[in-house]
Amino acid sequence: xxxxxxxxxxxxxxxxxxxxxxxxxxxxxxxxxxxxxxxxxxxxxxxxxxxxxxxxxxxxxxxxxxxxxxxxxxxxxxxxxxxxxxxxxxxxxxxxxxxxxxxxxxxxxxxxxxxxxxxxxx
Amino acid sequence: xxxxxxxxxxxxxxxxxxxxxxxxxxxxxxxxxxxxxxxxxxxxxxxxxxxxxxxxxxxxxxxxxxxxxxxxxxxxxxxxxxxxxxxxxxxxxxxxxxxxxxxxxxxx
Numbered sequence: 430x431x432x433x434x435x436x437x438x439x440x441x442x443x444x445x446x447x448x449x450x451x452x453x454x455x456x457x458x459x460x461x462x463x464x465x466x467x468x469x470x471x472x473x474x475x476x477x478x479x480x481x482x483x484x485x486x487x488x489x490x491x492x493x494x495x496x497x498x499x500x501x502x503x504x505x506x507x508x509x510x511x512x513x514x515x516x517x518x519x520x521x522x523x524x525x526x527x528x529x530x531x532x533x534x535x536x537x538x539x540x541x542x543x544x545x546x547x548x549x550x551x
Numbered sequence: 552x553x554x555x556x557x558x559x560x561x562x563x564x565x566x567x568x569x570x571x572x573x574x575x576x577x578x579x580x581x582x583x584x585x586x587x588x589x590x591x592x593x594x595x596x597x598x599x600x601x602x603x604x605x606x607x608x609x610x611x612x613x614x615x616x617x618x619x620x621x622x623x624x625x626x627x628x629x630x631x632x633x634x635x636x637x638x639x640x641x642x643x644x645x646x647x648x649x650x651x652x653x654x655x656x657x658x659x
Contacts, residue, residue: 477650
């Protein structure tokens with residue numbers, strides 16, 4: 430079965446760029462059946478959707494984060510990535526990658542990574 | 552700030568039936584399907600319900616979803632100790648995937 434695994438630095442300094450990668454195993458990221466998402470959860474808070482990417486490279490972002498976020502895909506490595514620029518302490522959160530079957534909005538996020546904690550601090 | 556409102560907490564005794572409400576508007580629940588997620592302490596969310604009322608393979612039929620107008624509900628029947636978790640509803644709103652505020656279910 431498909432598994433997702435996030436990786437990246439656990440500590441990022443304010444004003445720098447947060448970079449995370451999600452590695453997909455047990456299935457192909459190039460499938461036209463799925464979208465690949467990033468979600469975050471602030472400490473003790475609820476879930477916030479960041480955006481998603483399709484294997485073709487098409488992206489859609491949360492408007493509140495759009496100017497700071499870039500999601501990209503590397504089909505040769507079966508990975509997709511998140512970059513969040515100009516981070517502040519408010520970006521401290523657990524970051525999850527997840528898969529959603531097309532069409533988005535109906536099938537939900539059915540496979541999640543275990544999450545990775547990112548702390549923004551000097 | 553989420554546009555989908557859930558009660559902060561719900562509790563019940565083992566074997567009881569509890570329901571969690573999710574209140575939205577015509578731009579989200581009223582016009583799009585609802586999904587529900589369960590998040591056990593220290594773990595990633597798990598998909599419980601999609602398409603308003605469909606259960607993924609492996610989800611017990613104790614969990615059921617429903618929707619009426621701009622509100623949705625998740626019911627847990629035969630409450631068990633392992634159901635103690637946070638539960639989130641979600642829907643699309645103007646091309647934005649939004650999650651509910653979350654509900655903590657406590658098994659007394």
